Amino acid sequence: MNKALFLTVMMFSNSILAQVCQKWSLPDKAGELNTKVINEASGIALSRIDLDRLYHNNDSGDGAHFYMTDLSGKHTKKITFDTEAPIDIEDLSVGPCGEDSCLYLADIGDNQEERGEVQIWVVKEEKKFSATVKSKKIRLRYPDWAHNAEAFAVHPQSGDLYILTKEFDESERRAKPAKIFRLRSDHLSQSQNFESLVLEAVGELDLPWLHFDFGLFGQIVTSMDISPDGKKALLLTYENAIEIRFDRLESPGNTKDLKSGADFQTIRWSRNTSQQEAITYSSDGRSFFYDTEFNPDAGDKDVPLFKVKCED
Numbered sequence: 001m002n003k004a005l006f007l008t009v010m011m012f013s014n015s016i017l018a019q020v021c022q023k024w025s026l027p028d029k030a031g032e033l034n035t036k037v038i039n040e041a042s043g044i045a046l047s048r049i050d051l052d053r054l055y056h057n058n059d060s061g062d063g064a065h066f067y068m069t070d071l072s073g074k075h076t077k078k079i080t081f082d083t084e085a086p087i088d089i090e091d092l093s094v095g096p097c098g099e100d101s102c103l104y105l106a107d108i109g110d111n112q113e114e115r116g117e118v119q120i121w122v123v124k125e126e127k128k129f130s131a132t133v134k135s136k137k138i139r140l141r142y143p144d145w146a147h148n149a150e151a152f153a154v155h156p157q158s159g160d161l162y163i164l165t166k167e168f169d170e171s172e173r174r175a176k177p178a179k180i181f182r183l184r185s186d187h188l189s190q191s192q193n194f195e196s197l198v199l200e201a202v203g204e205l206d207l208p209w210l211h212f213d214f215g216l217f218g219q220i221v222t223s224m225d226i227s228p229d230g231k232k233a234l235l236l237t238y239e240n241a242i243e244i245r246f247d248r249l250e251s252p253g254n255t256k257d258l259k260s261g262a263d264f265q266t267i268r269w270s271r272n273t274s275q276q277e278a279i280t281y282s283s284d285g286r287s288f289f290y291d292t293e294f295n296p297d298a299g300d301k302d303v304p305l306f307k308v309k310c311e312d
Helices: 005-018 187-191 247-248
Strands: 028-033 042-047 054-058 063-071 077-081 088-095 100-107 118-124 136-141 149-156 161-165 179-183 196-198 200-205 221-226 233-239 243-245 264-267 276-280 287-292 303-309
Touching: 042 100, 042 221, 042 287, 054 088, 088 118, 088 221, 088 287, 100 149, 149 233, 161 221, 179 187, 179 247, 233 247, 233 276, 243 247
Parallel strands: 042 088, 042 276, 088 149, 136 196, 149 221, 221 276
Antiparallel strands: 028 303, 042 054, 054 063, 063 077, 088 100, 100 118, 118 136, 149 161, 161 179, 179 200, 221 233, 233 243, 243 264, 276 287, 287 303
16 A cells, blocks of 8 residues: 555544444443442443453442442442542542553532632552552632532543533523643643642533524533543433534534534433433443433432444
């Protein structure tokens, strides 16, 4: 193959890989979570060293814990990490940390928008965890003011950290554009536990404009994940999900320039859960898992673990 043809093929291949999925299946129940242990599921992530392992976290008030299950939600194991009690862990992600793979637990919830800083707890992935493990704390500050956030992800190649904020006007019951913040991995590698690092503002994503035909709860992001190849991202809302090209998420510019079916795709399903707050790609990036908090007041009898597949 000559050089010009090779470059053409590579550019075409990269373009295909960057495309969002055009057709997603309806959610299939892959299993369910043990609600006696995971009763406020707020984050989910697939392990990088054991592809039959999912990590989970509960919402605020659970303490310094995370949980492991298999891909059907069975064989639940509770792990404690050695630190003071977190304030409000809202999401988690698995990504690189030097030569290793680590679990990042995002203590970023701030309903009153009054925290001077947020924090990420980092735990090295192990093939077999002990009941209590060591952790490192990363202290973060926004460059402008305090934000409430539930969506967090680590880029699988660069190791950069991303937070997507939860913005809405409660008095008017109206969603506002979400802000995107980043911490580059080179800044992270130089940090110490006593330092507070300043996040970098990347831009905004105007979800109310993208999701104009959904109500408030379809316009607020509750979780996110980045595909294993780093080319796409999933954003979960209370009512649906969005897959978006990662380069459009990282440098969004004007949201109104984004093209449906090319730059992003809304993933709709009729099977809504009471409060879906956790999403993660599968190992090949061609499907994803999501789940919800357990809310018996809303009639929940269990917490299904759903899987959705790309049918392109």
